[in-house]
Amino acid sequence: MNKNYRGNILPDEIADKIKSSKNIVLTAHINPDGDALGSLLAFYFMINEYCKKNNTKKMVKIIVDDKLPKYMRHFKDTELIWSYEKFSEEFKQNFQNDEKLDLFISLDCANEERYGKSIKIKKMSKKSINIDHHISNTEHADFNYVEDICSTGELLYQFLKIFDIELTKKIAEYIYLGIINDTGNFRHDNVTPHTFLVCSKLIEAGVNNHKIANIIFAVSEKQVDFIGEVYKNKKIDEKYKFVSYYLTQEKMKELGIEKDDTNSISEMLLKIEGMEISLFVREQEDGLLKGSFRANDKYNVNKIASIFGGGGHIKAAGFKTDLSFEEILEKTYEELKK
Ligand SMILES: [Mn+2]
Numbered sequence: 001m002n003k004n005y006r007g008n009i010l011p012d013e014i015a016d017k018i019k020s021s022k023n024i025v026l027t028a029h030i031n032p033d034g035d036a037l038g039s040l041l042a043f044y045f046m047i048n049e050y051c052k053k054n055n056t057k058k059m060v061k062i063i064v065d066d067k068l069p070k071y072m073r074h075f076k077d078t079e080l081i082w083s084y085e086k087f088s089e090e091f092k093q094n095f096q097n098d099e100k101l102d103l104f105i106s107l108d109c110a111n112e113e114r115y116g117k118s119i120k121i122k123k124m125s126k127k128s129i130n131i132d133h134h135i136s137n138t139e140h141a142d143f144n145y146v147e148d149i150c151s152t153g154e155l156l157y158q159f160l161k162i163f164d165i166e167l168t169k170k171i172a173e174y175i176y177l178g179i180i181n182d183t184g185n186f187r188h189d190n191v192t193p194h195t196f197l198v199c200s201k202l203i204e205a206g207v208n209n210h211k212i213a214n215i216i217f218a219v220s221e222k223q224v225d226f227i228g229e230v231y232k233n234k235k236i237d238e239k240y241k242f243v244s245y246y247l248t249q250e251k252m253k254e255l256g257i258e259k260d261d262t263n264s265i266s267e268m269l270l271k272i273e274g275m276e277i278s279l280f281v282r283e284q285e286d287g288l289l290k291g292s293f294r295a296n297d298k299y300n301v302n303k304i305a306s307i308f309g310g311g312g313h314i315k316a317a318g319f320k321t322d323l324s325f326e327e328i329l330e331k332t333y334e335e336l337k338k
Contacts, residue, residue: 007144021102034181042174065116110134136311153178172205241276
């Protein structure tokens with residue numbers, strides 16, 4: 001038994017529940033990243049392979065209640081990912097009033113708030129399963145499997161054996177997408193011997209690591225301008241080795257950037273030599289502020305983000321709040337001083 005695991009269900013029991021379900025919805029968190037989307041597609045094709053091999057049919061739908069990152073246009077299977085609206089239309093047409101879905105599975109999703117409208121699908125389902133790798137996971141489903149591992153993608157790898165299916169190139173590509181997204185292309189300290197073991201199998205199955213990394217880490221010209229702005233106007237606190245940047249809606253309009261262009265800014269800030277902790281805060285259209293912390297060895301940002309009702313991992317965590325940027329800084333400093 002893996003010591004990094006918590007929950008109330010084991011992978012082979014998850015597979016049994018999938019095998020006995022006729023219709024299944026897979027979802028992941030809003031503001032979906034490469035791990036959320038890669039995991040959804042990898043798991044979808046695993047279930048697909050299982051059905052093919054065992055000559056059985058299931059209805060499996062992938063629902064994400066948010067816009068997808070632009071780079072996903074490079075993966076043609078992205079058309080399999082439906083909006084909540086498209087799904088509920090289809091559901092109304094094919095299901096009776098009180099009829100329920102057999103199984104709802106969320107991947108890479110730490111808490112219920114991160115489902116977006118997909119939370120309604122959970123309520124329309126007989127059973128729910130939560131498969132995730134965030135240490136802040138609230139065990140929000142009927143059945144929970146949370147493993148402290150670099151990515152949900154890496155976590156899903158074990159299901160190949162459980163379903164007794166081949167690792168196809170497609171499945172390998174999507175697991176790889178999840179892994180490089182969440183390890184920052186193997187830079188973060190969540191990389192383990194197992195990560196490389198899995199990746200060696202993925203490359204063996206035909207993954208072009210160069211191509212996938214170029215797709216998800218490419219930066220647009222506008223992003224480059226924005227990165228210049230961030231590096232120029234970041235605030236550094238030498239005492240705590242704390243670097244921060246606050247992005248307002250006004251500035252976003254001025255630079256002509258979208259939220260998609262602001263990914264991994266906190267990671268970028270932490271690259272500044274000597275920094276121990278970084279914070280990137282972005283004002284959303286609804287006025288709420290979205291924050292993202294990264295840290296090296298000194299601080300636990302999962303704990304700091306939890307003050308604002310967020311969480312994630314020890315070295316990478318996020319939150320959403322109605323506090324002002326000044327109030328966020330104030331509360332952060334209270335933690336840094338401890
Ligand atoms: Mn993840």
